Amino acid sequence: MISSPIWLPATLLAGAVQAWRTAIQRRVSHSLSVNAAGLVRYLYGLPFALGLLGGYRLLVPGQLPSADPLFLLFCLGGGLAQIIATNLLILAFAHRNFVVGTAYSKTEAVQGAALSFLLMGERLNPLAWAGIGCGVMGVMLLSTGGKRMGPADFMKALGQPAALTGIASGFFFALTAIAIRRATQEVGGSDPILAALIVLVVTVALQTLMQGSYLLAREAGEMRKVLATWRVSGQVGLLSALGSACWFTGFATAPVALVRIVGQIEVAFTLGFGHFYLGERMSRSEVAGLLLVVGGVVLALAGAL
Template sequence: MMSFPIWLPATLMAGALQAWRTAIQRRVSKELSVNAAGLVRYLYGLPFTMLLLGGYRMLFATPLPSPDPLFLLFCLGGGLAQIIATNLLIMAFAYRNFVVGTAYAKTEAVQGAILSFLLMGERLHPLAWAGIGCGVMGVMLLSTGGKRMGPMDFARALGQPAALTGIASGFFFALTAIGIRRATQEVGGNDPVLAALIVLAVTVAMQTAMQGGFLLLREPGQMGRVFRNWRVSGQVGLLSSLGSACWFTGFATAPVALVRIVGQIEVAFTLGFGHFYLGERMRRSEVVGLILVAGGVVLALMGSL
């Protein structure tokens, strides 16, 4: 029996914050390279992440646990997978519009369900699997961009750069979720929220070092642009840290696949930001796709009861 009070609102909030952050980050990516735009969320998110951890400890007077040494390895693996996934997602934006690029990456729900079963033995109720299927149908409909496509047309579309990049992004996001869940399990203690914040702080610090070091070696000229765009980049960092704190809390308290299935509701927020914030037109197919995604979330929740 799964308890909703912690992981469910955390996952729903994570979806809203991630959609908002991604919308702003797309504007940043127009002025920065792929690697520089990726660094923004870690570099500017690190101070906010530390504040979240420090504030939580002060508020609840919680002592720091003693994590298992494997904790650092899982943080490193999950952090690296997220860097790769984020860069691939930014690359997908170059091929199609904001909503479609994100929709391809949302295949991470089904990929996460399969990987979490193979790597962690997490099992789902048949209703949850039905929810995955419904949600995948929804995001695939969104990925057509309103075009009428037969089975063969869709099969050919899957070979296009946007599809391949988005699906690859979803795969690495799924690996990220598994790495983070395993890291929280190695923290120890009885407070899953504290474990999530500790994993978040360590992971973001590692990501800042990895992505920042790579940028200095390969694209040193981009570093100045990263700091010159601090006003917008600071917003990305704040939303990234808040969203990641919610995602990590979800991973610490519920199976990866279940969190990712419910997290597909982010597509609804993505449609809203794409329409109102970026001025992209909402098509009828996107509305139908949204309904399918919402139906998938409902089925997944029914399967978790």
């Protein structure tokens, strides 16, 4: 059920900001371990998340809503799932290029649609499912580089490390989305933006505690590197907080599957950053895959109207 039209601009902005953040984070990851690169977005994102909540409270004053006891549980589960998903995505980058690594994770849209139906009973109309199919075809075209593949070749490709880590990343991102939506529903009050920002602050604080504790216990030397990269890492934190605020607003106001389908527009921004910011070449198959992804987004929007 869509409770506010703000979900659409929030989702589109989230896709753009996330692609930008991922491009910068990939550069940071060259000098950090997987866990350290993941911690960057939470540790440096927390001050900005607090700033977003504080700024919104100044613009829209009022009493803070109360939260159900399940609120913390959903924040904790969503935060942990996102840590796992982010680490898997960084591992996918190590096997293939930036665009393809992200493309594998975009199977999250179809995984999210299935999981949100099974766990939350959220249903989509036929046009939205057509959009999912179109988007998945686009993602697969991006992930295979436009090569002609028979069923045996396709199954072999799915067994490659990049595919396994990317698809697993998408699964945990889908779980993250479901947990965050449930967390926003546990926050009382009628302001979904305020609920999203409260969930954001609590979740990022828990993520900083979880991954920071792990890093100090297992990779203490990496913590010094995280602090030493504050100039670039600060940019990652800012973009991470902005992107998550937009995603959480989308989840608070629309079904998870719909937000994630439209969120596939991130692939378009990813191609742009991969080409212009990271200097990666854009092939014809990537353009064709992009068109399919965009077509899937259009179908999903048509189904939502």
